[in-house]
Amino acid sequence: MSQTLHPMLNIAIKAARAAGSIINRASLDLELLKINHKGPNDFVTEVDQAAEQVIIDTLLQAYPGHGILAEESGRSQGAKDSEFVWIIDPLDGTTNFIHGFPVYAVSIALAHRGVVQQAVVYDPSRNDLFYASKGRGAFLNDKRLRVSRRTRLSDALIGTGFPFRRGDNFKRYIKMFEEIMQSCAGVRRPGAAALDLCYVAAGYYDGFFETGLNPWDIAAGSLMITEAGGLIGNFTGESDYLYQREVVAGNAKVYAQLVQILAPYTRVIKADEAAAEAASAGAEATPEQALAASLGLDAAAEPAAPAAPKRGPVRIRKQD
Incomplete structure (x- = not known):
């Protein structure tokens, strides 16, 4: 990436790529996957949970005072009263993933006082990285x-x-x-x-x-x-x-x-x-x-x- 990125965005990219590595490894042998039902047609796998935890660990290691809102663990981790909240979907498209249909992604956003400031969506099967900082444009890899x-x-x-x-x-x-x-x-x-x-x-x-x-x-x-x-x-x-x-x-x-x-x-x-x-x-x-x-x-x-x-x-x- 040629442009200089916001430090918080860089951490989010690091977290998204770490989650993507977990997802890609698991995609090689889906028959070993443990799948649970949150509800009818609503699935969660051990991959969702492992990817979410590596994202949260990466973010909180860099910003221990920040809050977390994540799909699988809600607000149970991170600071409860921070003005900064990371909003995380570790594997959007779980049903696709379970079936080997290669359309799914990691989604990470940072909101400050309810306004999204930084965003990363990483498509691990294509190695496509979408990212944006408020006021600085949106990019796919290096392309505006x-x-x-x-x-x-x-x-x-x-x-x-x-x-x-x-x-x-x-x-x-x-x-x-x-x-x-x-x-x-x-x-x-x-x-x-x-x-x-x-x-x-x-x-x-x-x-x-x-x-x-x-x-x-x-x-x-x-x-x-x-x-x-x-x-x-x-x-x-x-x-x-x-x-x-x-x-x-x-x-x-x-x-x-x-x-x-x-x-x-x-x-x-x-x-x-x-x-x-x-x-x-x-x-x-x-x-x-x-x-x-x-x-x-x-x-x-x-x-x-x-x-x-x-x-x-x-x-x-x-x-x-």
Whole structure:
């Protein structure tokens, strides 16, 4: 790498490559892999756990006062009250990995007071390193990244991720998928959101949308996109997407067209999650709610009109 990198980014790259080595070694003999179920269609392997631990050890050795938010161990390690929090997905695309399908990645982001400052996404099977520092651009290996220049959704290639957990509303997702599929040139679903977001930053995709994602799935990729000149937000075009479990991204023109399609769905997503929480707490849904849930609708709300974005995500200053 020719450019001088931020010291914290260098440590994140070191951690990502160490995790990638563990993942690559394990990929050579997947039959030996021990697999556990976190839930239906939601897997965790000993590789996820070993990769996560080497990342955390590397980061905390350099920055013992920093906090940690990691997929497998949550906030159990690191400082609890630090303004600096490392957001880690040690193996995004575990299901792909288990099957030998070579689309998975290590994702590491550093947030300061909730704003992502440093980001690394490492694809170990291709030895591709995506990285970004706030205000300093996004890169793939040594190549500066820029989002695509396509302006019409009808010409755009859009990435997505399918819902897969029990409780996800498949019928509602199919409606979104159908509407977007008929509006664009093609839809792709490789199965690792961290890489999908990097593909938007690189211009491979013109846009991306998904529901049900966690902060560790999107934190690093979100900085790649803004540093590559793109936009990322929730379905109504606002910038509070990290904990909203809905995300849409793209170049500015395609992003705006995706938001117009997806905005009406945001209320039914919230209703679904509220109903799921009520169900897990033992509350019974009314017949109207049950019917609405089966149809992918919000029983308590009138049909939502497409919402105009209240405030767009911040576009970060780009430097050449």
